Amino acid sequence: MSAVLPVQTDEIVSYNPATGAEVGRVTQTSDEEVTAAVERGRVAFQSWKQTSFRERTACIMRAREVLLADKETIVRLISDESGKPVAEAFSMEIAPVLDLMQYFARNTEKLLKPHKIGIGIYGLMGRASKIVYHPLGVVGIIPAWNYPFSIPLGEAVMALMAGNTVVIKPSELTPMIGLKIGEIFEKAGLPENCVQIVSGGGATGAALVEATPDKIMFTGSVATGKKIAAAAAKNLTSVVLELGGKDPMIVFADANLELAAGAAVWGAFCNAGQSCSSVERLYVQEGAAEELTRKIIEKTRQLQQDTGDKETTSIGAMSSERQIQIVEDHVEDFRAAGAKIETGGRRNPALEGLFYEPTVITGAHNDMRAMQEETFGPTLPISTFTTEEEAIRLANDSEFGLTASVWTRDRAKGKRVAEKIEAGSVCINEVLYTHGIGQTPWGGFKNSGRGRTHGREGLMELVQPQHIHTNKLALMPDAWWMPYSATAVETFRKMTTTFASGSIIKTTMLLPQLAKRVRELLKR
Numbered sequence: 001m002s003a004v005l006p007v008q009t010d011e012i013v014s015y016n017p018a019t020g021a022e023v024g025r026v027t028q029t030s031d032e033e034v035t036a037a038v039e040r041g042r043v044a045f046q047s048w049k050q051t052s053f054r055e056r057t058a059c060i061m062r063a064r065e066v067l068l069a070d071k072e073t074i075v076r077l078i079s080d081e082s083g084k085p086v087a088e089a090f091s092m093e094i095a096p097v098l099d100l101m102q103y104f105a106r107n108t109e110k111l112l113k114p115h116k117i118g119i120g121i122y123g124l125m126g127r128a129s130k131i132v133y134h135p136l137g138v139v140g141i142i143p144a145w146n147y148p149f150s151i152p153l154g155e156a157v158m159a160l161m162a163g164n165t166v167v168i169k170p171s172e173l174t175p176m177i178g179l180k181i182g183e184i185f186e187k188a189g190l191p192e193n194c195v196q197i198v199s200g201g202g203a204t205g206a207a208l209v210e211a212t213p214d215k216i217m218f219t220g221s222v223a224t225g226k227k228i229a230a231a232a233a234k235n236l237t238s239v240v241l242e243l244g245g246k247d248p249m250i251v252f253a254d255a256n257l258e259l260a261a262g263a264a265v266w267g268a269f270c271n272a273g274q275s276c277s278s279v280e281r282l283y284v285q286e287g288a289a290e291e292l293t294r295k296i297i298e299k300t301r302q303l304q305q306d307t308g309d310k311e312t313t314s315i316g317a318m319s320s321e322r323q324i325q326i327v328e329d330h331v332e333d334f335r336a337a338g339a340k341i342e343t344g345g346r347r348n349p350a351l352e353g354l355f356y357e358p359t360v361i362t363g364a365h366n367d368m369r370a371m372q373e374e375t376f377g378p379t380l381p382i383s384t385f386t387t388e389e390e391a392i393r394l395a396n397d398s399e400f401g402l403t404a405s406v407w408t409r410d411r412a413k414g415k416r417v418a419e420k421i422e423a424g425s426v427c428i429n430e431v432l433y434t435h436g437i438g439q440t441p442w443g444g445f446k447n448s449g450r451g452r453t454h455g456r457e458g459l460m461e462l463v464q465p466q467h468i469h470t471n472k473l474a475l476m477p478d479a480w481w482m483p484y485s486a487t488a489v490e491t492f493r494k495m496t497t498t499f500a501s502g503s504i505i506k507t508t509m510l511l512p513q514l515a516k517r518v519r520e521l522l523k524r
């Protein structure tokens with residue numbers, strides 16, 4: 001069996017990676033049809049952008065009801081097409097996206113409310129500045145396969161609430177889930193062409209970029225992110241890139257080791273380790289290493305690995321043969337470099353699909369290749385440190401910077417260390433889950449990405465701010481207008497030390513010179 005999908009014909013066949021069974025077939029969208037979809041989205045945008053927040057909220061809340069009513073079927077589909085346990089389809093896809101939907105449906109108007117900006121001395125001159133937000137147009141969404149439902153749906157909801165229309169190109173590994181997202185909006189009665197789904201692999205994604213949407217929201221690997229950024233640059237299309245991670249978990253000796261062990265197991269193995277924010281490196285302080293490692297191994301051995309449809313399954317299948325081979329390669333790299341495989345370290349011999357056993361590795365070091373490259377699988381390499389400075393240095397020794405966690409009972413130390421970690425989100429005594437908090441920004445430092453999704457910062461990616469500046473006392477010319485003269489230059493010279501200082505007292509010293517200059521202008 002193989003879950004590596006052929007995209008050579010006009011049909012994509014979707015397989016269950018746990019059983020090899022066919023999940024469905026989807027017709028591949030041609031490049032011309034992708035361009036036409038973006039054009040239709042532009043037309044639909046002209047009406048959608050005129051809708052009130054109240055109308056948009058009603059649409060998203062209806063879509064939410066459709067999703068709730070159909071959730072059991074959707075959970076099965078997510079589990080079948082991606083291999084993840086139904087438990088995680090509920091906890092990591094359905095529940096967080098339902099929360100995101102209600103949050104942005106209810107709060108986007110407030111988050112995008114026009115607001116005044118303080119402009120200091122210009123304000124005393126009768127000027128006022130206000131910011132209003134305009135939607136961008138058509139937003140192209142190109143997601144990965146690992147959270148195939150919640151990531152594109154959440155981004156679509158935010159884009160729509162901001163007044164944009166959307167074209168989604170789902171991953172070729174999860175095309176049926178992509179179609180399901182389109183169906184939800186259709187059933188909710190969203191106006192035609194506000195959400196369109198185009199199906200295909202990388203070439204179809206590239207066609208979407210070439211079709212010049214007004215923004216690209218991309219989730220995937222660094223390599224593809226670079227290609228998309230380069231292609232988008234040709235048309236100055238702006239891009240948000242949500243890329244890979246190699247996320248560190250730092251456990252100090254004073255941490256609650258029982259909790260830290262449970263968090264490490266969930267953080268490393270949920271979604272079979274295929275989360276951008278998976279714990280991919282664990283650094284434990286000498287003194288606590290033995291106890292923490294023992295607890296982690298014990299907890300790992302208790303996990304049930306099986307097909308995703310069983311409610312007691314904690315670890316499902318991986319999504320593709322290509323991905324499982326990367327995991328095998330990295331585990332071999334650890335072995336060859338002298339690290340010890342404490343448990344796991346192989347495909348599960350009792351199961352037929354793409355199952356890799358949850359694997360705990362000790363004696364890992366940052367100079368091992370598998371401690372630098374993203375694994376994206378169920379491995380938990382453990383390394384040790386002695387001082388706080390060393391922990392920070394080891395955590396930051398990576399091209400990635402998506403998320404990180406710090407475990408300690410000393411809150412001041414936790415905060416101090418967190419702020420020194422180069423990552424977009426850092427948790428103290430928590431791990432991985434903040435993508436599920438739609439209110440908070442999500443995105444990476446370094447090669448983990450550019451821009452943000454979620455939160456107010458994510459919404460700002462989906463609008464363009466417009467500055468409206470008003471002169472409420474438009475009775476006389478401004479001193480800096482033409483024609484220039486010796487009086488003008490003297491006024492501007494004095495402005496540098498008075499007006500430009502931001503001090504009202506100093507600026508009053510400029511008033512006689514300003515009056516002279518304005519009189520001069522009025523005479524001309």
Ligand code: NAD
Pocket residue numbers: 142143144145146147169170171172200201202203204205206207209219220221222223224225227228241242243244245275276277374376402444448449
């Ligand atoms: P990928 O880069 O192979 O593919 C991602 C998407 O891009 C797919 O839909 C694919 O069809 C499309 N694509 C491929 N080539 C393209 C091209 N030239 N132009 C346009 N589109 C193209 O990534 P993947 O294997 O699907 O996902 C795994 C990666 O995603 C991991 O690195 C993971 O860390 C990352 N990820 C990041 C986040 C985040 O929020 N930072 C979330 C989930 C996954």
